[in-house]
Amino acid sequence: MSQHLFQSYQPIAAIALTPSAVRILSPFCRSSGAILHLSASLAEQISHSEPKQIYHTSLKDHLAAIWPHYQALVFGVAVGAVVRLIAPLLGHKTEDPAIIVVAPEGQFVISLCSGHQGGADQLTRLIAQQLSATPIITSASTQLNLPSVDIFGDRFGWRKGQGDWNGVSSAIARLEPVQVIQEAGSTLWQNNLPTEHPFYFDLSDDVSFKGRIWISPTVRRFSETSEIAKVQWHPRVLWVGIGCIRGATMAQITAAVEQVLQRFHLAPKAIAGLSTIDLKADEIGLLEYAQSSQLPLKTYSAEVLKTVAVPNPSDIVEKAVNTPSVAEAAALEAAKEYGKAVLLVQKQITDAVTIAIAQSELEYIGRTGYIGLVGIGPGNLDQITPAASTAITSADVIIGYSLYTDLIQLLIHPSQIIESLPITQEVQRAQRAIQLAQWGLSVVVISSGDCGIYGMAGLVLEQLSLNRWDGKTPQVEVFPGISALQATASRVGAPLMHDFCAISLSDLLTPLDIIEKRLEAAAKADFVTAIYNPRSKTRLQPLLTAHEIFLKYRDPLTPVAIVHSVYRQEEEIFLTTLEKMLESPIDMLTTILIGNSTTFIHENWMITPRGYLKNF
Numbered sequence: 171m172s173q174h175l176f177q178s179y180q181p182i183a184a185i186a187l188t189p190s191a192v193r194i195l196s197p198f199c200r201s202s203g204a205i206l207h208l209s210a211s212l213a214e215q216i217s218h219s220e221p222k223q224i225y226h227t228s229l230k231d232h233l234a235a236i237w238p239h240y241q242a243l244v245f246g247v248a249v250g251a252v253v254r255l256i257a258p259l260l261g262h263k264t265e266d267p268a269i270i271v272v273a274p275e276g277q278f279v280i281s282l283c284s285g286h287q288g289g290a291d292q293l294t295r296l297i298a299q300q301l302s303a304t305p306i307i308t309s310a311s312t313q314l315n316l317p318s319v320d321i322f323g324d325r326f327g328w329r330k331g332q333g334d335w336n337g338v339s340s341a342i343a344r345l346e347p348v349q350v351i352q353e354a355g356s357t358l359w360q361n362n363l364p365t366e367h368p369f370y371f372d373l374s375d376d377v378s379f380k381g382r383i384w385i386s387p388t389v390r391r392f393s394e395t396s397e398i399a400k401v402q403w404h405p406r407v408l409w410v411g412i413g414c415i416r417g418a419t420m421a422q423i424t425a426a427v428e429q430v431l432q433r434f435h436l437a438p439k440a441i442a443g444l445s446t447i448d449l450k451a452d453e454i455g456l457l458e459y460a461q462s463s464q465l466p467l468k469t470y471s472a473e474v475l476k477t478v479a480v481p482n483p484s485d486i487v488e489k490a491v492n493t494p495s496v497a498e499a500a501a502l503e504a505a506k507e508y509g510k511a512v513l514l515v516q517k518q519i520t521d522a523v524t525i526a527i528a529q530s531e532l533e534y535i536g537r538t539g540y541i542g543l544v545g546i547g548p549g550n551l552d553q554i555t556p557a558a559s560t561a562i563t564s565a566d567v568i569i570g571y572s573l574y575t576d577l578i579q580l581l582i583h584p585s586q587i588i589e590s591l592p593i594t595q596e597v598q599r600a601q602r603a604i605q606l607a608q609w610g611l612s613v614v615v616i617s618s619g620d621c622g623i624y625g626m627a628g629l630v631l632e633q634l635s636l637n638r639w640d641g642k643t644p645q646v647e648v649f650p651g652i653s654a655l656q657a658t659a660s661r662v663g664a665p666l667m668h669d670f671c672a673i674s675l676s677d678l679l680t681p682l683d684i685i686e687k688r689l690e691a692a693a694k695a696d697f698v699t700a701i702y703n704p705r706s707k708t709r710l711q712p713l714l715t716a717h718e719i720f721l722k723y724r725d726p727l728t729p730v731a732i733v734h735s736v737y738r739q740e741e742e743i744f745l746t747t748l749e750k751m752l753e754s755p756i757d758m759l760t761t762i763l764i765g766n767s768t769t770f771i772h773e774n775w776m777i778t779p780r781g782y783l784k785n786f
Contacts, residue, residue, distance in 0.1 A: 175201075179202075179268065180203065183223075183236060184199050194275075198272075242269075245269070264287050269284060269290060272303070279304070280306040281306065291309055291318075295583060296564055299559040315364045316368075317584050319338055319401070323355070326356050328404060330403060331404050333401030348369055348380065350382075382401075386403075387404060387440035404437040407505075408436060409501050409502075410441055412427075412444055412524070413487070414522055417454075419522075422523055423522075426520050426522075426525050442530065443468060445503065446467070447493065448472075498516065505530035511528050513528050535610030538643055540647075541614075541644050543626060544621055545623075546562075559578075561647070567606050569614070570590060615630055618651075620652065634646070658736050664778065665729075665777065665778050670699065671692050672699070675701060682712060682715075689715070694723050696767050698769065699763070700763055702761060703758055705756055705760075706757070706758050724748055725767070728748040729770060733761050734756075734760045736761065763776070
């Protein structure tokens with residue numbers, strides 16, 4: 171399993187006190203990159219090749235020493251003991267590491283402390299999926315199937331502003347009316363709210379609100395005497411264009427930006443980045459300001475900037491740098507990379523620095539996007555790999571055919587965005603996944619069976635290649651699943667023990683004459699053959715053709731397995747012969763396995779010999 175899924179929680183420490191705890195936590199350490207902490211005496215008892223840290227003091231003293239250095243602590247220790255160990259170390263939920271406890275037998279994973287802001291709730295879900303355990307999360311928002319108000323903007327790169335976060339969270343937990351005033355940023359978080367939620371988005375609603383959420387680049391000043399709990403999120407939509415004299419200092423640039431923000435009541439946390447002309451790419455003061463503020467700096471040539479329409483062009487600036495605008499044009503050009511751009515603040519001039527601010531349509535997330543191509547298996551959660559389920563649980567966005575998203579409903583949690591598109595819109599699904607990942611979100615595209623066998627993996631990678639993908643951004647991983655032919659085979663015995671092939675009878679993407687050539691070759695070569703997409707309501711001829719071709723080369727009594735909705739509640743299994751194959755019900759959710767010349771049926775088990783007994 172990729173350590174990427176646990177990247178945002180690093181560094182992680184895992185603490186074990188017994189050999190059984192080491193056994194339970196070791197798979198998690200291998201998959202996540204967590205460092206296992208062992209006492210010297212325990213380390214002598216076990217053989218453990220993964221990264222570990224051995225301590226020679228008491229666990230209490232060791233925890234005090236490592237507490238400030240880890241974002242998460244995962245204990246393979248009894249809950250009561252963990253509570254006593256960490257109690258003296260707890261400070262505030264915004265600063266404490268996430269605390270997770272794995273039950274002694276590994277059957278439960280418990281989010282103990284720093285559930286929201288520390289990430290313990292989400293990390294608990296990931297560990298539980300990886301260990302095939304049950305996550306125990308007791309936060310009120312989770313119980314109500316609602317996103318946590320103090321973290322739901324994190325995935326979009328939003329920054330938390332001032333406000334009564336506890337007050338608003340409490341109002342939401344009580345399902346009291348909470349007004350949302352969103353002036354900027356993505357509204358995707360609203361799309362998957364449950365029917366019963368406390369949020370009101372219509373400003374005309376005549377409701378007695380108990381809470382208010384502002385989502386805006388503007389700084390709101392809240393009255394201390396207000397009875398309504400209020401908070402503010404700041405989407406990063408502001409691009410600060412900067413022009414300056416040669417040698418302008420970091421202090422001068424900092425003061426100029428702060429003055430403009432204050433004058434126009436804009437939040438520093440809403441800044442997405444800085445922009446200027448490429449002639450200033452080596453300006454020390456500007457580089458120092460960008461680095462100290464941890465903001466990206468975009469530079470543009472004069473040729474690009476002179477094409478940007480601005481309200482305040484300058485002949486003096488044009489003579490100096492060959493473009494009539496630096497600050498306004500650079501701000502607009504940077505914002506334009508994230509959708510529509512509006513010049514929010516026209517250029518403001520000081521002795522050394524000129525500042526302009528543009529607002530972008532989309533916020534800057536500030537993360538490298540990610541696409542997980544996931545096979546969910548035949549449809550039963552017992553048949554999905556831990557790696558695949560962990561990838562699903564970790565994603566910001568899940569994209570798939572609605573039937574498939576329904577099948578994984580138990581893996582989905584309230585803060586995730588689900589986009590279900592019809593079965594014929596595979597290209598749109600791929601394009602949407604790429605769009606969101608290029609923006610900076612973590613996206614999972616699900617397919618039934620194995621995503622690389624008649625699934626979405628190939629299409630997404632094809633689309634990326636057409637976009638001149640560099641192979642790195644966005645990051646891409648493929649998580650295999652149990653394919654339909656494997657699942658079908660497991661339900662009827664061992665029919666795939668010798669050479670086999672798979673052929674889809676759908677002619678939507680493959681011409682019928684090519685399908686017929688492949689059927690002819692498979693039948694003639696005596697392959698065990700898996701038939702996918704055998705028929706739809708309007709497409710029967712390819713199945714009739716397949717039947718005719720196989721009868722030409724195979725004995726009419728050749729065993730055939732027909733399995734409908736394998737591993738799902740509607741599953742139906744028919745063992746028949748090639749001659750009578752068409753007498754069984756067959757549709758698009760059916761997989762057919764046609765045996766080869768050696769395949770036989772014994773007590774309702776379909777078996778294809780590999781040949782071992784010939785030489786025994």
